[in-house]
Amino acid sequence: MIFMWGICVVLPVAILIKKMPFCRSRVLSHSFCLHQDMLRLVCGDVRVNSLYGLTAVILTKGLDSLTILLSYTMIIRAILNIVSQEAQAKAFSTCISHLSAVLIFYIPLIGLSIIHRFGKHLPPLTHTLLADAYLLVPPVLNPLVYSWKTKQIRRRILILLCRRRTQQQV
Template identity: 90%
Template sequence: MSSSNRTGSSPLTVILTGIPSLPMSSYWMALPLCCLYLLMLPGNCTLLWMIKTDHSLHTSMYYFLSMLAMADLGLSLSTLPNMLAIFWFESTSLHFEACIVQMYFIHSFSAIKSGVLVAMVFDRFVAICYSLRYASVLTSSLIMKAGVGGVIFMRGICVVLPIAILIKKIPFCRSRVLSHSFCLHQDMLRLVCGDVRVNSLYRLTAVILTKGLDSLTILLSYMMIIRAILNIVSQEARAKAFSTYISHLCAVLIFYIPLIGLSIIHRFGKHLPPLTHTLLADACFLVLPVLNPLVYSWKTKQILRRILILLCRRGTQQRV
């Protein structure tokens, strides 16, 4: 199928794949996906609402946490609707342009989330290593300019845009069946019959400039944070300093480990069963946005206290 087919009477479509060895119309799979929605939407929206309404949470760490929640919402809303359509209604076909738009949002929000994690580790680095200068370095205005104002979000938006433009200009002549329930760039490149060297090279460059540099920055920052913590004489103070960034460490691990695993499998794991590719991709883009609100709510005392206050108020109102 060449690129000329896109301009014909029949628009180019791609075929999305559910989970291998599972019937396309499966209520047993649709039900867990609905549960993920019911956990993800209230979890992240509640986190955003609490940070906005509670003035004690108007600090740099919680501004970054609100950005992380927005990135998780964007990732989930980019992928879950397609999966629900597949398992509820057996709707597997997707217009090529819609597939490109979905691919763009998935990779953009993924890059944004990576940038937010870097900003959060920088916040913890300053708080632990330069605690006396923390308030002057990370002011609210600086956070707004660095985060919401543009740098983190604009990087994610702009670095992925050429990927979408490049893939729209190349011909597709192989099977139109994708190996996932949503559109990923590396998966779409398998359908191309033309030269993909430019696309692959730019994708590699984009990954290095985003997740590559981000993961290196996070690793170096953690090394400096751990060294600073180990230099603390008091064991109680050392435990307190460690607890201030353990939730961020969990968020980093549950984001980067599946993502790196998915990239390795796409590159070197062609011999593995299709189910392995599918489950790892679903873990990256479906399960992780649900975990972050749970991790931060459980490990962050301010958020946990706020949740308990809300629950107590609701219980009192019901008794009245």
């Protein structure tokens, strides 16, 4: 089902972009191919492509976000029904790790979508840096989020942070 959803959203973008006449440089300003970045290279009417791209972003990110919000609402209600305080704390700990991982992915993605749609006045470097942050930040932070639950790793990170603070104060 999810696979088909992805195909139904992405395939029209490829078909619409293939029909466009490119008259400018074919060099993109990013490490990967963004739909909005491709539209900047087109010398024809891009209203249909732009409208579809905006609709796809709103539908996918909006539906995904609503589904995640609904899921977490149901999870939190279930956790609050747990009698044991210790079990509640453990469940909330797991829930926070998962929610952090989701936010680490979605915040740069939504920021990237907004900047590319409405930040045309910003310098190109801003677009490139945000696109690269979207590619790099989630994979770098994901292991940290999930390893934070391991007591030994958490203890070691706290020791390293405390040492740095002590060195900075001296």
